[in-house]
Amino acid sequence: MPAKVDENLCSGCGLCEETCPEVFQLDDNGISRVIGDCEDADCCEEAAENCPEGAITIE
Numbered sequence: 360m361p362a363k364v365d366e367n368l369c370s371g372c373g374l375c376e377e378t379c380p381e382v383f384q385l386d387d388n389g390i391s392r393v394i395g396d397c398e399d400a401d402c403c404e405e406a407a408e409n410c411p412e413g414a415i416t417i418e
């Protein structure tokens with residue numbers, strides 16, 4: 360169940376990093392990157408659901 364961020368949708372709001380820093384981290388361009396395994400983090404689905412741009416998918 361890896362998480363994916365659509366960089367074309369991500370606005371860089373930082374909410375996913377705030378909610379789940381084990382999995383999401385903003386890169387130097389202010390776009391969220393997946394840095395961890397979604398399965399290991401209880402916060403991952405919450406972060407995906409709360410993304411205001413719908414940029415996070417969990418497969």
Ligand code: SF4
Nearest residue numbers: 369370372373375410
């Ligand atoms: S919550 Fe969504 S829009 Fe905001 S930084 Fe994360 S992926 Fe990007």
